Amino acid sequence: MKLSNKxxxxxxxxxxxxxxxxxxxxxxxELARRNEVPKPFLEHxxxxxxxxxxxxxxxGKNGGYSLAKSPDQITMGEVVRHFDGILAPIACVSAxxxxxxxxxxxxxxxxxxxxxxxxxxxxxxxxxxxxVFTAALTQRQDMSIxxxxxxxxx
Amino acid sequence: MKLSNKxxxxxxxxxxxxxxxxxxxxxxxELARRNEVPKPFLEHxxxxxxxxxxxxxxxGKNGGYSLAKSPDQITMGEVVRHFDGILAPIACVSAxxxxxxxxxxxxxxxxxxxxxxxxxxxxxxxxxxxxVFTAALTQRQDMSIxxxxxxxxx
DNA sequence: TAATATCCGACTATATTGGTCGGCTTTTAG
DNA sequence: CTAAAAGCCGACCAATATAGTCGGATATTA
Numbered sequence: 001m002k003l004s005n006k007x008x009x010x011x012x013x014x015x016x017x018x019x020x021x022x023x024x025x026x027x028x029x030e031l032a033r034r035n036e037v038p039k040p041f042l043e044h045x046x047x048x049x050x051x052x053x054x055x056x057x058x059x060g061k062n063g064g065y066s067l068a069k070s071p072d073q074i075t076m077g078e079v080v081r082h083f084d085g086i087l088a089p090i091a092c093v094s095a096x097x098x099x100x101x102x103x104x105x106x107x108x109x110x111x112x113x114x115x116x117x118x119x120x121x122x123x124x125x126x127x128x129x130x131x132v133f134t135a136a137l138t139q140r141q142d143m144s145i146x147x148x149x150x151x152x153x154x
Numbered sequence: 155m156k157l158s159n160k161x162x163x164x165x166x167x168x169x170x171x172x173x174x175x176x177x178x179x180x181x182x183x184e185l186a187r188r189n190e191v192p193k194p195f196l197e198h199x200x201x202x203x204x205x206x207x208x209x210x211x212x213x214g215k216n217g218g219y220s221l222a223k224s225p226d227q228i229t230m231g232e233v234v235r236h237f238d239g240i241l242a243p244i245a246c247v248s249a250x251x252x253x254x255x256x257x258x259x260x261x262x263x264x265x266x267x268x269x270x271x272x273x274x275x276x277x278x279x280x281x282x283x284x285x286v287f288t289a290a291l292t293q294r295q296d297m298s299i300x301x302x303x304x305x306x307x308x
Numbered sequence: 309t310a311a312t313a314t315c316c317g318a319c320t321a322t323a324t325t326g327g328t329c330g331g332c333t334t335t336t337a338g
Numbered sequence: 339c340t341a342a343a344a345g346c347c348g349a350c351c352a353a354t355a356t357a358g359t360c361g362g363a364t365a366t367t368a
Binding site for chain 4: 027028029044046047058059060063064065
């Protein structure tokens with residue numbers, strides 16, 4: 001159920017770019033340093049994101065990466081889907097990576113995963129970089145898991 | 155984000171045992187056939203589940219596996235956690251597999267994953283085999299993803 | 309005692325993850 | 339004009355996880 005480092009790294013870099021949005025490019029060495037991502041690995045990640053149209057690059061001295069779209073036009077769902085391929089817990093309930101399952105007529109638990117998939121995708125697709133970023137500004141960053149768990153829905 | 159075949163297979167076998175609860179053991183060849191799971195692989199899976207105390211076995215002719223607990227005392231959450239290790243999308247929001255992350259004070263997106271983790275674990279831990287099984291009896295099994303998506307919460 | 313079970317360790321094949329490395333091209337400051 | 343700094347990009351690699359197979363030992367019963 002875990003997402004890859006790649007997705008994590010991509011997201012870190014993206015939010016750094018969000019923070020700097022409208023103020024010129026940031027070079028990879030800087031992005032790598034700030035987010036503790038291995039530089040050569042981040043190169044590939046940024047390149048993929050460029051191909052997706054999320055970031056743009058300027059080469060040469062003083063170059064680097066910046067967002068290619070407004071932060072409210074990129075969602076975490078898109079990013080995770082691109083790098084991890086699937087948001088659903090099991091392929092028979094995935095829209096993007098659907099695979100038929102011969103057990104379907106007799107499967108008892110498919111419904112549970114279907115509900116989970118729906119909740120996860122709803123959250124992820126709602127989570128634009130802009131929304132997440134501004135929400136983070138008004139929240140404590142050090143909240144513990146248990147603390148939050150009693151917190152109810154948000 | 156996807157769960158392993160192992161978990162899938164384990165769940166298939168479990169629900170077969172639920173269906174047969176109180177009516178004696180089912181041998182692995184039968185469990186394997188009914189659920190389209192490779193028999194030698196299923197052996198290992200059943201053995202693991204036995205160690206977890208979910209099923210019990212009787213060896214020798216006419217032997218096989220049966221549930222060791224009432225179906226309302228086993229949850230899908232337990233099963234997935236055992237075989238896949240983690241329910242959370244990222245270790246920094248996992249209760250069972252928590253790992254500190256140096257980026258935490260500046261991480262903008264942790265909150266989103268925390269919310270998702272909470273929803274997923276809530277659903278999974280609520281989903282006892284008994285509840286899921288009886289719910290499945292009253293539901294259409296062939297519902298498409300899109301159909302369900304418009305369905306609202308359940 | 310033969311048939312049918314579970315039990316269990318050892319083995320393997322393949323895919324994915326998580327990178328590194330080297331060299332090329334592009335741009336610009338001096 | 340040239341050196342530094344940046345992105346571009348394909349090839350490669352090591353470690354781990356996944357998804358099993360196989361062979362044989364042991365237990366039970368018709």
